[in-house]
Amino acid sequence: xxxxxxxxxxxxxxxxxxxxxxxxxxxxxxxxxxxxxxxxxxxxxxxxxxxxxxxxxxxxxxxxxxxxxxxxxxxxxxxxxxxxxxxxxxxxxxxxxxxxxxxxxxxxxxxxxxxxxxxxxxxxxxxxxxxxxxxxxxxxxxxxxxxxxxxxxxxxxxxxxxxxxxxxxxxxxxxxxxxxxxxxxxxxxxxxxxxxxxxxxxxxxxxxxxxxxxxxxxxxxxxxxxxxxxxxxxxxxxxxxxxxxxxxxxxxxxxxxxxxxxxxxxxxxxxxxxxxxxxxxxxxxxxxxxxxxxxxxxxxxxxxxxxxxxxxxxxxxxxxxxxxxxxxxxxxxxxxxxxxxxxxxxxxxxxxxxxxxxxxxxxxxxxxxxxxxxxxxxxxxxxxxxxxxxxxxxxxxxxxxxxxxxxxxxxxxxxxxxxxxxxxxxxxxxxxxxxxxxxxxxxxxxxxxxxxxxxxxxxxxxxxxxxxxxxxxxxxxxxxxxxxxxxxxxxxxxxxxxxxxxxxxxxxxxxxxxxxxxxxxxxxxxxxxxxxxxxxxxxxxxxxxxxxxxxxxxxxxxxxxxxxxxxxxxxxxxxxxxxxxxxxxxxxxxxxxxxxxxxxxxxxxxxxxxxxxxxxxxxxxxxxxxxxxxxxxxxxxxxxxxxxxxxxxxxxxxxxxxxxxxxxxxxxxxxxxxxxxxxxxxxxxxxxxxxxxxxxxxxxxxxxxxxxxxxxxxxxxxxxxxxxxxxxxxxxxxxxxxxxxxxxxxxxxxxxxxxxxxxxxxxxxxxxxxxxxxxxxxxxxxxxxxxxxxxxxxxxxxxxxxxxxxxxxxxxxxxxxxxxxxxxxxxxxxxxxxxxxxxxxxxxxxxxxxxxxxxxxxxxxxxxxxxxxxxxxxxxxxxxxxxxxxxxxxxxxxxxxxxxxxxxxxxxxxxxxxxxxxxx
Numbered sequence: 001x002x003x004x005x006x007x008x009x010x011x012x013x014x015x016x017x018x019x020x021x022x023x024x025x026x027x028x029x030x031x032x033x034x035x036x037x038x039x040x041x042x043x044x045x046x047x048x049x050x051x052x053x054x055x056x057x058x059x060x061x062x063x064x065x066x067x068x069x070x071x072x073x074x075x076x077x078x079x080x081x082x083x084x085x086x087x088x089x090x091x092x093x094x095x096x097x098x099x100x101x102x103x104x105x106x107x108x109x110x111x112x113x114x115x116x117x118x119x120x121x122x123x124x125x126x127x128x129x130x131x132x133x134x135x136x137x138x139x140x141x142x143x144x145x146x147x148x149x150x151x152x153x154x155x156x157x158x159x160x161x162x163x164x165x166x167x168x169x170x171x172x173x174x175x176x177x178x179x180x181x182x183x184x185x186x187x188x189x190x191x192x193x194x195x196x197x198x199x200x201x202x203x204x205x206x207x208x209x210x211x212x213x214x215x216x217x218x219x220x221x222x223x224x225x226x227x228x229x230x231x232x233x234x235x236x237x238x239x240x241x242x243x244x245x246x247x248x249x250x251x252x253x254x255x256x257x258x259x260x261x262x263x264x265x266x267x268x269x270x271x272x273x274x275x276x277x278x279x280x281x282x283x284x285x286x287x288x289x290x291x292x293x294x295x296x297x298x299x300x301x302x303x304x305x306x307x308x309x310x311x312x313x314x315x316x317x318x319x320x321x322x323x324x325x326x327x328x329x330x331x332x333x334x335x336x337x338x339x340x341x342x343x344x345x346x347x348x349x350x351x352x353x354x355x356x357x358x359x360x361x362x363x364x365x366x367x368x369x370x371x372x373x374x375x376x377x378x379x380x381x382x383x384x385x386x387x388x389x390x391x392x393x394x395x396x397x398x399x400x401x402x403x404x405x406x407x408x409x410x411x412x413x414x415x416x417x418x419x420x421x422x423x424x425x426x427x428x429x430x431x432x433x434x435x436x437x438x439x440x441x442x443x444x445x446x447x448x449x450x451x452x453x454x455x456x457x458x459x460x461x462x463x464x465x466x467x468x469x470x471x472x473x474x475x476x477x478x479x480x481x482x483x484x485x486x487x488x489x490x491x492x493x494x495x496x497x498x499x500x501x502x503x504x505x506x507x508x509x510x511x512x513x514x515x516x517x518x519x520x521x522x523x524x525x526x527x528x529x530x531x532x533x534x535x536x537x538x539x540x541x542x543x544x545x546x547x548x549x550x551x552x553x554x555x556x557x558x559x560x561x562x563x564x565x566x567x568x569x570x571x572x573x574x575x576x577x578x579x580x581x582x583x584x585x586x587x588x589x590x591x592x593x594x595x596x597x598x599x600x601x602x603x604x605x606x607x608x609x610x611x612x613x614x615x616x617x618x619x620x621x622x623x624x625x626x627x628x629x630x631x632x633x634x635x636x637x638x639x640x641x642x643x644x645x646x647x648x649x650x651x652x653x654x655x656x657x658x659x660x661x662x663x664x665x666x667x668x669x670x671x672x673x674x675x676x677x678x679x680x681x682x683x684x685x686x687x688x689x690x691x692x693x694x695x696x697x698x699x700x701x702x703x704x705x706x707x708x709x710x711x712x713x714x715x716x717x718x719x720x721x722x723x724x725x726x727x728x729x730x731x732x733x734x735x736x737x738x739x740x741x742x743x744x745x746x747x748x749x750x751x752x753x754x755x756x757x758x759x760x761x762x763x764x765x766x767x768x769x770x771x772x773x774x775x776x777x778x779x780x781x782x783x784x785x786x787x788x789x790x791x792x793x794x795x796x797x798x799x800x801x802x803x804x805x806x807x808x809x810x811x812x813x814x815x816x817x818x819x820x821x822x823x824x825x826x827x828x829x830x831x832x833x834x835x836x837x838x839x840x841x842x843x844x845x846x847x848x849x850x851x852x853x854x855x856x857x858x859x860x861x862x863x864x865x866x867x868x869x870x871x872x873x874x875x876x877x878x879x880x881x882x883x884x885x886x887x888x889x890x891x892x893x894x895x896x897x898x899x900x901x902x903x904x905x906x907x908x909x910x911x912x913x914x915x916x917x918x919x920x
Contacts, residue, residue, distance in 0.1 A: 018558070025365040032229040058586065059173055059511050059527035060576045068586050068606025070686060070700045072096075072165040072654055072776065079160065081816070081825040081863055083877045083912050085199060085212050085236060087155035087185060088117035092903070093829055095778040095810040096167060096181070096756065098123030100605065101147060101464065103335050103367065104901035113145035115367050115421030115452065117152040118245075121167070121180035122752050123783060123796075123806040128626055130178035131155075133185050133361065137175070137533075138427055139628070142503035144539050144562075144636065146669075146712075148629035151450060153365035154425030155916035158197070158234035159187040159343035166608075166802050167756060169682045169704055170624025172572055172588035173529075177600040177626040179680045179706060187343055191230035193220035193920030201912040207241035208334045222347060222355075231344040240370065241334035246884035252898035254328045258849065259316030260644060260842035261897045263325040265375035266310045269409030269477035270299045270322045271385075276398035277405075279885065286391060288321055297322040297408070300387050300478070306490040310410070315842060318528060325410055328897055333906040337367040337399065357444075363425040368690040369893070370418045374411040374459055374552050378470040378477060379404050385478075407470070409477045414489050417459035417552060424451045443510035454499035456553060462492040463551040483800040498545040498553060506787045513574075521578030528573045536565040537630050551918040556636040564630040566595040582610045586620075594627040597677055614690045618700075621683035628675040628710055635671035640742075642667055642715040643892040644841045647737055648722055656670055659846035666739040667715060675748050680706045686756075696760045703753040708746040713787050714802030715740055716839060717794065722786070748786035751793065752806075756780045769819030777811030800837040800854075803893050804902060807831045822868040831857045831903055833887075840892040855887040857904055883909040 084090050091097045100120040101113065112881065118126040118141070131138065131150035141151040166182035194217050201210040210610040218230025225231070243249045255262070264270055273296045281293060289302050292351075298321045303312040305323035309330045316324035323473065340363070347357040381459025382393040382403050394403030403575055465488070469475040474485040481489070511529030518524070540561040548555035572590035579585065586606035593599030604622030611617065641664045651661035677899030718725040718740060757779070762772040783806040784793040794801060798808045814827040836852040863877030886904035894901055 005741075027394070058576075059529060060513050060525045068608040068620050069166065069168040069619075070684065070698070072167060072756075072758070074163040074165075074186065076161055078814075079157075079163075080875065080914075081814075081865075082827065082861065083201075083863055083875075083879055083914075085157060085210070086117075087152040087157050087160075090157070090163065091119050091152065091183075092905075093812050093827075094119075094165060095776055095812055096121050096165070096415070098806050098810070099804045099902055101126060102902060103337070104238065104333065104896070104904070104906065107523065113141065113143050113147060114369055114419065114454070115145065115151075115153070115365065115423050116141045116143065116145070116149075118147060118149045118841075119152065119183055121165070121183070122169075122702075122754075123780075123804075124180045124706065124750060124752050127180040127629060128169075128177065128706075130174055130182045132174060132182060133427065134187055134359065134429075135174070135184060135506065136429060136444070136446050136509070137448070137507065138425070139450040139503045139505040139535075141452065142450045142501035142537060142539075143454065143499065144454040144501065144537070144631040146631075148631055151365075151423050151425070153339060153423050154341075154361075154427075154450065155185050155360055156232065156234060156341040156343040156363060158212075158341065159216070159232035160185055161188045162186050167700070167702065168620055168622075168684050169702075170602060170604065170622050170680055172590040172602055172604045172622065173574065175570065176590055176592060176600075176624035176680075179624050179626055179678070179682070179704065187205055188216075188230070188232070188466075189345070190222055190228040190347065191232075192221065192228070193218060193918065195232075195916070195918040197914065197916050199912065199914040201879075201910055203241075203907050204909040204911075205245055205247065207245040207911070208239055210236065210238045210795045210912075211234040216266065222349065226349040227347065229344075229346040231342065233342045234340065236337075236339040238334075238337045238339075240332050240336035240368065241907060242332050243328055244328070246333060246885075246908065248906070248908070249328055249333075249898065251885070252328075252888055254898045255311060255313055255316065255324075255326055257323060257888075258840065258892075258897050260840060260849070261314050261892055262313070262317050263327055263372075263375065264297055264317045264322065265408045265410050265412075265807045266299065266305070266323040266325045267373075267410035267412045267477075268299065268301050268306060268323070268479060269378070269407045270297050270318060272297055272406040272408050274406075275398070276396045276397050277393060280393065280396050281391065284391065293321045295319045295321045297842050299323040300385070303496065309514045315845065317843075318625050325372075330372045330416070331896075332370045333370050333896065333901075335367045337365060339365045349916070350432075352434075354432065354436075356432050357430075360430040361425065361427040362422075365421075365423045367421045367423075368418055368457075369421065370416050372410075373416050374406070374414055374461065376409045376411050376466065376470075376551060378407040378409055378467060378475075380407055380470060380477065381405070384473060407477050411459075411461070411466075411489075411551075413475075413481055413486060414461050414493065418457050420449075420453075420455045422453040422455075425449065439512045439514045440447075441510065441512050444508070446505070446507040446509070448507075450503045451499045452499075453497050455497050456494045456550065457496075460494040460553055461489060462494065463549050463907060465492045466551060471898045492552075494544065494550055496542050496544050496550075497544045498550070500540045500542070502536075502538045504536040507531055513552075519578050520580050521582070521584055523576075523578070524692065525576040528571075528572070530571040531569070533568040533570075534565065535568065535630065536563075538563050539636070554640065555640055555692055558636055560636075562634055562636060566597075566630065568595070568627075569593045580753060584608045586660075592625070592627070594677075596633070597627045597675075600625040600677065600679075616688040617686075618688070619683070619685045622681070624680040624682070626678040626680070626710075628672075628677065628744075632671055633673050634852045637671075638669040640667045640669060641665060642719075643839070644843060645716055645719050645839070646841065647719060649731075650736065653819045657846050658841045658848070659843055662841040662843050662846070663737075665715070665719075665737045666713070667742050668739050669712065669742040670744065672744040675710055675744060676708055677776070678703060678706050678708050678710055678746075694763055695760055698756075700756045701753070702756065704751070706750040707748075709748050709750050709785070710744060710785075711747055711785070712742040712744060713747065715742065716802055717787060724791075748788050748791060749793075750785045752780070752783045754781045754783075757811075769817050769822075772816040774814045776810060776813075777809065779809050780806055798832070799835040800889070800891055800900075805834050805900075807834055807903075822864070823867075824862070824864040827861045829861075831860050833857075836890045837892060838890055840890055849890050852888065852890050854889050854900070857884070857887055859884055859905070871917055871919055873916045873918075874914075875916070877911070879910050879912065880905065880908060 126147040216232040259751040311323040318324035513527035514521035574588040607622035886899035
């Protein structure tokens with residue numbers, strides 16, 4: 001594969017010194033050397049075989065790192081300069097990564113797959129991006145949900161040597177489920193000596209501070225001693241960040257702009273009257289704050305409402321007669337986390353060109369997600385409310401329980417709801433490599449486990465016992481409870497491992513490669529390989545969860561644990577054909593077979609042409625398929641709800657008054673055991689150019705189409721096209737929406753295409769030091785989804801649709817300087833603006849939010865380093881040095897309101913320093 005120059009790349013690895021790409025002398029210099037008579041000593045050097053390398057996307061070692069397929073490389077040095085300490089942070093700097101899962105987007109209560117940090121190349125889905133560790137798979141995140149993929153928390157970031165991103169999808173080597181591409185995290189293969197690292201980060205406004213420490217130690221020179229063993233351990237702690245610690249949250253104006261997204265569950269409690277109760281009170285002249293009531297939702301404390309979290313907001317969810325709860329005053333923007341990882345590797349020479357190796361990777365990420373305090377739907381006899389005691393509400397006989405009031409209360413006395421997510425990874429690889437009969441071989445057994453524990457740790461209470469406490473007066477919905485009530489809340493707090501998931505992958509793989517014959521352009525080489533893999537997933541909800549007695553944490557439909565497994569077999573082959581001095585073809589194919597799903601062959605061809613020493617033209621085309629995940633096939637049904645959306649059927653009966661006909665409709669999300677695999681075809685065309693010894697540039701066009709797309713139709717799309725999708729909307733006997741089906745199906749197609757640009761300038765010597773720079777950017781030409789064959793495509797390019805957006809342009813720019821022991825790096829990451837969601841509705845007055853275009857998001861980082869002596873290096877830096885806040889957004893998909901948490905960072909300006917001591 002090609003080693004593409006990236007936006008944060010400092011230099012391509014040593015392979016670039018070989019072949020036509022020579023950083024020391026430049027391509028033009030190499031061409032001149034070829035025309036010059038070689039001295040005898042130089043001839044001896046030239047007779048020595050050039051070192052070969054293996055790059056992501058090919059099983060054949062080669063001299064030249066630039067091939068027909070584009071690969072983007074990030075080295076350890078670039079990671080250090082950026083000041084990032086986790087694989088997830090690193091991925092935010094990859095321009096082709098769009099809409100991956102992050103800790104910020106996981107901030108919610110009762111959300112799906114919290115704690116999962118993922119990559120998403122091309123924005124076509126986490127499930128279509130293959131993440132590898134040292135060229136081999138890892139167990140996917142075990143918790144069931146819409147996405148499948150490796151949890152980036154399980155990547156031992158401190159042990160990384162480099163990251164290679166294969167930007168051409170449907171890999172015939174690693175698995176054709178890599179439709180969006182492959183990310184290969186490559187760790188050190190050998191290490192000698194001792195290395196210590198410490199890192200600290202502090203934010204300007206407080207919160208979200210970070211401390212990390214790592215230690216690496218190794219012994220043995222493989223060539224001299226015949227063995228090497230090393231281990232790298234890393235420990236990280238990040239503090240939580242509360243909304244109260246960020247001034248930009250107040251500047252978003254959520255109460256004024258997005259009051260309809262706030263909550264009607266307040267403290268003191270709102271009372272939700274039945275229609276008959278409201279009409280009765282109106283007829284009898286009942287008033288609040290001296291005014292007759294108009295709505296069903298009332299609060300006897302208005303306009304007081306116990307600020308700042310509970311506010312009187314007539315245009316908000318509470319309306320003119322009740323209070324509105326602003327959870328953006330009472331939640332966290334960034335979770336507290338503790339992460340630890342250990343990578344150990346040992347290798348020993350066995351003689352005769354063979355060696356054995358073992359690799360152990362252990363990781364543990366514990367993350368505390370803290371949301372607002374619990375919301376409770378409670379019930380109380382009207383006679384226990386002094387202001388209503390004499391109204392005679394029990395005379396209203398239309399209600400199920402005459403005189404009973406429905407309460408919508410916020411349970412502040414129980415504390416904020418906190419869940420602790422623990423994702424643990426265990427991976428053991430035992431293998432042999434070497435040369436046998438002229439064939440280079442590598443074979444290994446890979447045992448990988450991911451375990452996810454989802455614990456309710458605070459703020460969740462037993463619901464039935466809570467209702468009893470409200471009904472008998474121990475719990476006061478309208479003010480502080482007495483000692484007996486507080487004791488009750490303490491006694492019914494839930495601390496339970498409510499969801500426990502475990503995913504296991506056992507795999508044996510092998511690959512063989514060798515040169516077959518000489519051709520005009522080099523050696524004709526072949527590689528063959530195969531893999532046997534078994535995947536198992538166990539999901540175990542706790543007995544307490546299945547009892548459906550945890551307030552705000554409902555039992556899954558069906559009430560049972562699930563245990564699923566399947567076997568996968570794959571074989572592949574690759575042929576490298578340098579059929580002319582300037583031409584090279586790479587032919588490969590793979591056959592995968594998934595138990596219960598079936599199999600498919602996936603061919604691929606790549607072609608490169610070097611018309612001159614300074615120019616490489618390349619192209620590739622291939623097909624792939626992605627089998628449905630076990631979650632997509634067998635996931636338990638999940639109850640959820642839509643954003644606030646209008647029901648066209650209901651709206652037609654009320655003159656399209658959104659105050660009446662828009663709501664957060666219930667949804668049921670189903671898996672589907674009859675799913676077929678997705679199919680894909682993709683191709684790319686590109687050019688790589690070297691302008692002298694200092695400048696390298698590449699431009700690649702990519703085009704991906706998926707068919708038989710496994711997806712759910714967006715709830716907004718369903719309600720916007722009832723003529724086609726009306727059968728997914730279930731209604732009660734009165735015609736009102738009961739719930740909406742969101743069912744996994746093979747539907748329609750997806751198209752994504754765009755351009756990747758990379759420019760690297762290096763080694764510019766001046767009187768004040770050496771300069772270099774890199775630009776890495778992705779310009780998306782098209783991104784759209786077709787929900788069913790024959791439907792028109794719906795574009796999410798530069799437009800927020802259902803659950804996210806694909807920005808038109810993303811880039812990372814880095815400028816480097818070094819002089820003697822001093823160095824500095826300045827970088828910019830940028831995402832272009834886009835059309836906002838712009839569909840949220842205020843159901844109090846039926847208005848739609850003002851149209852908005854989300855502004856571009858640009859962050860600048862600066863770091864400087866001092867190599868004090870050969871062993872000691874000091875670095876300090878500032879991230880987001882202009883203190884740029886997330887731009888305002890209307891989006892209503894994520895729990896956090898006022899901005900999009902998927903690609904923005906609420907931490908603001910932050911300062912960090914690190915020290916590295918290496919003794920070798």
